[in-house]
Amino acid sequence: MRVSGVLRLLAFIFALVATWIFTRTYVSFSWNTVRLPRWLSSTHRETRAVQAKCSISKPCPNNFFAFKICSGAANVVGPSMCFEDHTIMSPVKNNVGRGLNIALVNGSTGTVLRHSSFDMYSGDVKELVKFLKEIPEGTLVLVASYDDPGTKMTDEARKLFSDLGSSHAKNLGFRDSWVFLGARNLKSKSPFEQFLKNNPDTNKYEGWPELLELEGCVPQKII
Known part of the structure; x- marks a missing residue:
């Protein structure tokens, strides 16, 4: 056999050996070594925390x-109001104003x-009185103060708010x-209310008390 033929044979054998080694090292595997991504694996499935609507402290029950x-x-x-994860009024929406901010929601x-x-x-308090008198039955009323909510307040307006459950x-x-x-x-006083008097001795801001936050779960009115 010529030298060139021997060399070709040795090269072929070497290629076979190299292929076998490569296959053993990089290709051959057991299914036991296969790991699914964590988001596909039932054994590593994580329960995502349920975020409460309007970012309140805990989710509300059904109804x-x-x-x-x-x-x-x-x-x-300015003030803000969120209901069922929907921002009704806020400075970002540019729909709030000095005084009383009020939203009506179907209960x-x-x-x-x-x-x-x-x-x-x-402003003219008559506009507020008219607004309050026209509130339909079964309506939830959300109220937030801003700057000065009381200078033009009348006995009639106070009575209308008291009839809505305000203390x-x-x-x-x-x-x-x-x-x-x-x-x-x-038919009774609302449990959802916070009030802070303007008092120079206790005000957080010069001339104004601190802001208030009110959150909770209000029962749905069943028709």
């Missing part, structure tokens, strides 16, 4: 609506019916902080 109401901070940062469906703000320092509307005055959720013709 309850989640809400969060924040009053304004002095005359700098059965959770649908936002209307929202508006009323200037209680230099503090009768005391609302100049630059007080107030957040409230009530309902038309509520």
